[in-house]
Amino acid sequence: MNHTPGTSAQEPLHADLTSGIRSTLDQLDDLDSETAGYLNCLAFVLQRVAAADEHICREEVDRMEKILVEHASLSPPQAVLTVEIAKHRRQLADCCCAYQASRELRSRLDGDSRNRLRRFLDSVAEADGLVHPTEEAEIRQIAAELGIIVGEPEIA
Secondary structure (H helix, E strand, O other): OOOOOOOOHHHHHHHHHHHHHHHHHHHOOOOOHHHHHHHHHHHHHHHHHHHHOOOOOOHHHHHHHHHHHHHHOOOOOHHHHHHHHHHHHHHHOHHHHHHHHHHHHHHHHHHHHHHHHHHHHHHHHHHOOOHHHHHHHHHHHHHHHHHHOOOOOOOO
């Protein structure tokens, strides 16, 4: 078989995938700054819970993507990229960056929205069928950063 170096039968597939990824990134880049900031912070705090036990399982990733599609109006490809970007940001972030995201959400969201976010955090932690104590602790920490006192009635 005679192939030109650097070419293969896989190249059209790779070109299509690359084009699709770039198109989705362009759509995310086109979001207004308010929406982009909200999504950035939301995905980041969801990641904090998923990674609290030092392992992000497929079920947790799927749950985060579902939350972004159903409650943040992202397309499935946009949700996939947003979650992946947040995973990598979380790996590079220091604790100051982690707290900045939740504080940003606190200032952007009303009480009902913060309570809904708390339920999203619980949903991510429960996605694999086991809520690890470190996930519970991270949820309590994020809830406090959002101004939600665990064990008290939801804020209005």
